Amino acid sequence: MDLQSLSTPALILDKGIVERNTARMSARMTKHGVGLRPHLKTAKSARVAELATAGHSGGITVSTLAEADYFGENGFDDITYAVCIVPGKLSQAAALIAGGTDLKILVDSIDTAKFIAAYDHDIRFKVLIEIDCGDARTGLLPEAPELIDIGTILNDAQNCDLQGVLTHGGHSYLATSIDGIKQAAKEERTAVLRAAERLIAAGFPCPVVSAGSTPTAMHGESYDGITEMRPGVFVFFDLDQLARNACTREDLALSVLASVIGHNKHIGHITIDAGALALSKDISATANWPHVGYGSLCDPETMAPLENLHVAKVSQEHGVIPVTDDTAYDRLPIGSMVRVLPNHACITAAGYPCYNVVEGTQVVDQWDRVNGW
Amino acid sequence: MDLQSLSTPALILDKGIVERNTARMSARMTKHGVGLRPHLKTAKSARVAELATAGHSGGITVSTLAEADYFGENGFDDITYAVCIVPGKLSQAAALIAGGTDLKILVDSIDTAKFIAAYDHDIRFKVLIEIDCGDARTGLLPEAPELIDIGTILNDAQNCDLQGVLTHGGHSYLATSIDGIKQAAKEERTAVLRAAERLIAAGFPCPVVSAGSTPTAMHGESYDGITEMRPGVFVFFDLDQLARNACTREDLALSVLASVIGHNKHIGHITIDAGALALSKDISATANWPHVGYGSLCDPETMAPLENLHVAKVSQEHGVIPVTDDTAYDRLPIGSMVRVLPNHACITAAGYPCYNVVEGTQVVDQWDRVNGW
Numbered sequence: 001m002d003l004q005s006l007s008t009p010a011l012i013l014d015k016g017i018v019e020r021n022t023a024r025m026s027a028r029m030t031k032h033g034v035g036l037r038p039h040l041k042t043a044k045s046a047r048v049a050e051l052a053t054a055g056h057s058g059g060i061t062v063s064t065l066a067e068a069d070y071f072g073e074n075g076f077d078d079i080t081y082a083v084c085i086v087p088g089k090l091s092q093a094a095a096l097i098a099g100g101t102d103l104k105i106l107v108d109s110i111d112t113a114k115f116i117a118a119y120d121h122d123i124r125f126k127v128l129i130e131i132d133c134g135d136a137r138t139g140l141l142p143e144a145p146e147l148i149d150i151g152t153i154l155n156d157a158q159n160c161d162l163q164g165v166l167t168h169g170g171h172s173y174l175a176t177s178i179d180g181i182k183q184a185a186k187e188e189r190t191a192v193l194r195a196a197e198r199l200i201a202a203g204f205p206c207p208v209v210s211a212g213s214t215p216t217a218m219h220g221e222s223y224d225g226i227t228e229m230r231p232g233v234f235v236f237f238d239l240d241q242l243a244r245n246a247c248t249r250e251d252l253a254l255s256v257l258a259s260v261i262g263h264n265k266h267i268g269h270i271t272i273d274a275g276a277l278a279l280s281k282d283i284s285a286t287a288n289w290p291h292v293g294y295g296s297l298c299d300p301e302t303m304a305p306l307e308n309l310h311v312a313k314v315s316q317e318h319g320v321i322p323v324t325d326d327t328a329y330d331r332l333p334i335g336s337m338v339r340v341l342p343n344h345a346c347i348t349a350a351g352y353p354c355y356n357v358v359e360g361t362q363v364v365d366q367w368d369r370v371n372g373w
Numbered sequence: 374m375d376l377q378s379l380s381t382p383a384l385i386l387d388k389g390i391v392e393r394n395t396a397r398m399s400a401r402m403t404k405h406g407v408g409l410r411p412h413l414k415t416a417k418s419a420r421v422a423e424l425a426t427a428g429h430s431g432g433i434t435v436s437t438l439a440e441a442d443y444f445g446e447n448g449f450d451d452i453t454y455a456v457c458i459v460p461g462k463l464s465q466a467a468a469l470i471a472g473g474t475d476l477k478i479l480v481d482s483i484d485t486a487k488f489i490a491a492y493d494h495d496i497r498f499k500v501l502i503e504i505d506c507g508d509a510r511t512g513l514l515p516e517a518p519e520l521i522d523i524g525t526i527l528n529d530a531q532n533c534d535l536q537g538v539l540t541h542g543g544h545s546y547l548a549t550s551i552d553g554i555k556q557a558a559k560e561e562r563t564a565v566l567r568a569a570e571r572l573i574a575a576g577f578p579c580p581v582v583s584a585g586s587t588p589t590a591m592h593g594e595s596y597d598g599i600t601e602m603r604p605g606v607f608v609f610f611d612l613d614q615l616a617r618n619a620c621t622r623e624d625l626a627l628s629v630l631a632s633v634i635g636h637n638k639h640i641g642h643i644t645i646d647a648g649a650l651a652l653s654k655d656i657s658a659t660a661n662w663p664h665v666g667y668g669s670l671c672d673p674e675t676m677a678p679l680e681n682l683h684v685a686k687v688s689q690e691h692g693v694i695p696v697t698d699d700t701a702y703d704r705l706p707i708g709s710m711v712r713v714l715p716n717h718a719c720i721t722a723a724g725y726p727c728y729n730v731v732e733g734t735q736v737v738d739q740w741d742r743v744n745g746w
Contacts, residue, residue: 007461007462009746083646084644086633088708089380108637109636111706111708112708115708136640137691266505266513267505267510281655316719317436317437318456334485335461335488346689350724371724
């Protein structure tokens with residue numbers, strides 16, 4: 001089927017690009033001698049997971065237990081749930097483990113560690129301790145006394161296997177240059193290795209030393225001592241990654257197909273049928289590129305940039321494209337289509353139940369996604 | 374079931390509040406002698422549609438053809454699709470009409486009007502012309518020459534019933550006072566009446582004079598000449614409406630239930646398991662209330678505000694709540710729950726497949742939603 005036969009808005013995934021992006025990351029991690037446990041929070045798709053895990057152990061990372069459930073059903077049994085678990089979700093985790101999933105859970109607090117240790121002793125929980133390497137979101141500082149306290153609780157518990165430490169160099173997203181990303185990657189590695197060293201020095205096991213973000217996995221200089229990296233958005237990339245030079249334009253695999261619904265010449269804009277729900281309200285790339293707005297426009301077939309055209313405003317189902325040169329109305333007649341490059345692939349994709357997978361201008365497949373919790 | 378037995382994040386709808394909000398709007402429109410055709414783009418729920426249409430004709434407004442399909446299947450046959458149609462969607466619209474839905478479609482361009490007029494003559498399309506009353510998004514200015522051109526095309530077409538004019542006073546969302554909303558309501562009415570007057574003067578039928586937004590429906594002083602109003606977010610309201618005084622805090626029907634997953638004391642914040650996907654990245658209320666962030670926190674049972682606590686940052690599955698007073702850690706232990714009031718109900722709700730409907734702290738029902746396109 002031709003791309004332009006799709007009803008709009010529609011989520012489009014370029015098969016060749018996602019294959020290239022995943023193969024490159026796999027090769028890069030192999031070259032550096034570090035395992036790849038891709039974070040599937042971006043793609044939430046078993047078909048993408050097959051590509052992203054090729055050449056490595058098959059282990060994956062997820063951000064929700066709904067993802068763990070879906071990927072388990074799709075044959076991915078080795079899963080790290082990389083958000084600190086709360087007591088209320090332990091029963092769901094236990095059900096997944098009882099069902100055969102090799103699930104690793106995450107903690108960064110004594111309270112949660114105690115709760116796990118006191119939980120049903122018929123289930124064995126594999127547990128990682130989260131480390132804050134500079135991201136300043138969650139996790140313990142590598143020198144925090146609680147690291148050893150939690151290690152002790154988990155190591156002493158009859159129902160826990162202490163697996164090691166996990167960190168996320170999310171502060172690499174704040175870097176605006178490759179050098180800045182390299183520095184974040186160094187901090188990520190230093191922090192997680194120091195935490196592992198402290199656990200081992202205290203006599204605890206630490207087989208897993210897990211790190212990663214797409215920028216640090218793409219540009220880090222050394223992964224020595226790290227057992228696995230967990231990049232996510234590298235499968236698709238997006239304008240936010242491009243704006244910080246973490247990828248090239250040719251690496252952008254995801255776009256939204258939209259139709260031109262109006263020429264509002266008295267205002268000076270074109271409207272398309274991709275608004276806040278089709279694109280999301282994420283404008284992260286505008287921190288570096290103010291004129292990207294809610295997404296930049298491309299020719300629907302060649303993906304050539306439609307210069308100076310971007311989605312400047314959104315309402316629920318409308319995207320508004322300012323027109324500074326009236327020839328834009330001729331280039332984009334009502335009913336014609338465009339493709340919009342989103343700011344943040346993870347957030348935009350979450351508005352859709354599936355990917356329309358294209359090779360060139362032909363839709364060759366539909367790949368499902370798991371949304372929600 | 375008790376509210377706190379739900380897995381988080383979860384979308385919570387207070388039944389008593391949505392009943393009160395819908396009854397009030399119904400009574401207000403009846404008192405003003407104007408029809409109510411609620412815009413279901415906010416709720417996307419047949420159960421909410423039943424409440425919102427009570428006391429009026431049963432006609433509804435939708436923003437996607439997926440909504441039209443869903444509501445048609447749920448017994449709502451009189452539907453206005455209030456986004457200008459593109460040629461590529463006419464076959465979907467025709468299928469709905471052939472299936473028995475009394476669908477009204479919208480145009481604001483000569484090109485689309487011609488396309489409809491040239492379409493399959495076995496289907497009759499009921500068509501409205503969109504007017505720009507100051508919203509500056511879509512529609513023709515009331516004095517635009519194209520209004521009569523489009524009227525002529527549709528009136529001459531063998532497959533069209535020209536139904537009249539439709540406008541959306543969306544610029545009322547920019548008002549920061551009730552007086553400002555009243556002014557927008559006056560502009561909305563003046564513009565759509567003028568367009569209707571011109572169509573009638575040209576000898577065309579104009580049985581429908583449709584207007585509306587929640588602020589203008591709540592605070593307009595006269596609807597004389599308008600046949601129907603199409604407010605949407607009034608069913609739930611949200612922080613964005615509250616911040617512009619379009620409702621009171623007691624009118625906020627929608628919230629997100631979340632769990633505390635971390636006390637990150639070395640950074641000075643609490644994390645919850647409601648991030649960008651659970652809350653959306655909409656921060657519209659911050660234009661008036663900078664300290665609302667991605668949502669403000671409430672006690673999960675009483676809905677009393679947790680003073681000074683709001684979601685300042687989000688990543689995909691994390692919400693970050695800055696702590697300025699250390700007693701917050703005691704008030705919100707790890708594993709405890711909060712409810713987050715969202716900025717924009719329409720966008721936040723779109724992340725969920727259903728509402729958990731509560732009376733007080735008891736979950737009494739689950740109402741489905743239709744998402745996507």
